[in-house]
Amino acid sequence: MSFLNQALSVALDRRQALLAELHAQGTDCYRLFHGSQEGAAGLTIDRYGPQLLIQSFHESLASDVVPGLIDTVQRHLGLELLPVYNDRSGGNSRIDRQDSVFQASEAALQDGVGHEGGLKYRVRARHAGQDPLLFLDLRNARSWVRQHSAGKSVLNLFAYTCGVGLSAAAGGAREVCNLDFAEGNLAVGRENGTLNPQLPPMQFIQSDYFPAIRQLAGLPVTARRGQKLPAYPRLLPRQYDLVLLDPPAWAKSAFGTVDLWRDYQSLLKPALLATAEDGVLICCNNLAKVPIDEWQEQVLRCAEKAGRPVREWQVIRPADDFPSLDNQPPLKTLVLQF
Template sequence: MSLSSASLVECLRQARERRAPLREDPRTTAYRLVNGAPEGVPDVTVDVFESLHVVSLYRDFSSEEEAALLGAMDSAWAPALVYLKRRPREARHLANVARDKLAPEEAVRGASVESVVALENGWRFLIRPAQGLSVGLYLDMRDTRAWLAGQVRGLTVLNLFSYTCGFGVAAHAGGARRVLNVDASRRVLDWGEENARLNGQLVERYDYVAGDVFDWLERLARKGETFDVVVADPPSFATTRTSRFSAAKDYASLAEACARVVVPGGRLVACCNLATLAPRRFEAMVAEGVARAGRRSRGGPSLGPSPVDFPASAEHPAALKVRVLELA
């Protein structure tokens, strides 16, 4: 690490103090504890789920640097359970061939566990720290999920790229009449069903659909099926047997396909976590796609991560962008 040991420990202690509003909230036990460079710890994030700490490294750290970071964490927080994720730029390409190196299944501190249950705004989510680089919940969406829950009572929701269905849980908790979750992976959809059951929500199997999102959007539009709210939260890059998606190149096409299944007066919640895509460019791509679908739109709130645990700076702006549009 570039910081001295004493400086690093102090940065980690200060990061924890900044999270006091979250640490003291009994309804939330899942939050980001360290958010990289804006907090003086570049290339490092730490996410907390109950007693579990998940450390992510965004460059190649030497074994000595890793040991120094873990030692500083011991001094600053004394975490009982720590898992390590190595995410260099090439991690996306290496994930299938070097998984043991990138995402060890064994804890680096404490006894390894299969899963923990963490709380977000009172909702329960199943976290699996040994399941690869992603453990089951993207914490920067916490505020957006809470917003969604307050908007959907009695409405229908289409949750695209649903992963473990965090937006689905929030929508059901908010009283949505129906939530259709679509993701390419049956495994994560099964995980999403587990999350729903954890929260006492009824699971209808036909509302957890495994398949290519673009194929399903085309199918829904062809059938004339529409939704009051469509949430699109794609990965920055995605490949299926039938399509390839790059947020930087293809978001307008995604927004166009989404707009075709939003009811008049309904809303499109467009999300993007690609750090290199500037907010203005992202918003322009969403607007372009909506216009290509022949829809007029009116801007709603611009949402994003909580500044409490996702602090940003001019040099390091927040990667997540969330744009809400009401479609005529």
């Protein structure tokens, strides 16, 4: 057995109890191998319902390696899955995913349905975007939202494909608003809503984060220096009972720059002001080089300066399919209660 297959076998053995628990909860989307912490940096293996997604980020896998990984996973799970290998080690990996190493079947590249906590999610092993349609390390946060959203108004910022919004709707939220700049992301969010017709309908707003959140917070909308102010949807000031802020590591538009390393405060302050006085703000930072203690101190200090001191706070850590040997997982999630 190769070193890589041996490391994968150990990882799968470690997950036996967790996978049994997840299956009992109606969940079939999870990480099977977290290479950076389990012996092969730059390699991830995930299950998304019927699909098995293998991705390499540092270097391509050899053509004789992928079938062995697939066989190891399927033997441990006792399932036949639809495997896809995405090599993301090249600079053009976002748009150029060729099957030069492993030929995915036509069925594997079709849209599928994955499940989390009994909810249905659209899964797609390869698409025009860069990342899978459901971020698996946010599962515990989605579960928290589902358990604490009954009767509340919920604002899902940087909503992506609206998994948090769907969880809030399933938890009995009286109103769910998903906000994202990309219409393609929101289109998948609408698909997710359609896949779960038992849930109340959600709202969707396509907008750059800065004009939307500043309007909700009652702040003026401004453009970056030297930029002309583009058109944007007009929103009235209001606050939500539960707000989730999960920005990307970096992005730039005419309205401002998302930069989790240098300027998290510009994202956080208006989100604080759009959260109800006795509400909850869940904020995330997925930048691996940011230590959780430093970021947590920064968040609490920003809340104090904004006139929204935090009454209670807690950390939500990713589940055990995302192990962290140094207890510093890349995804950091804080629940702030006011």
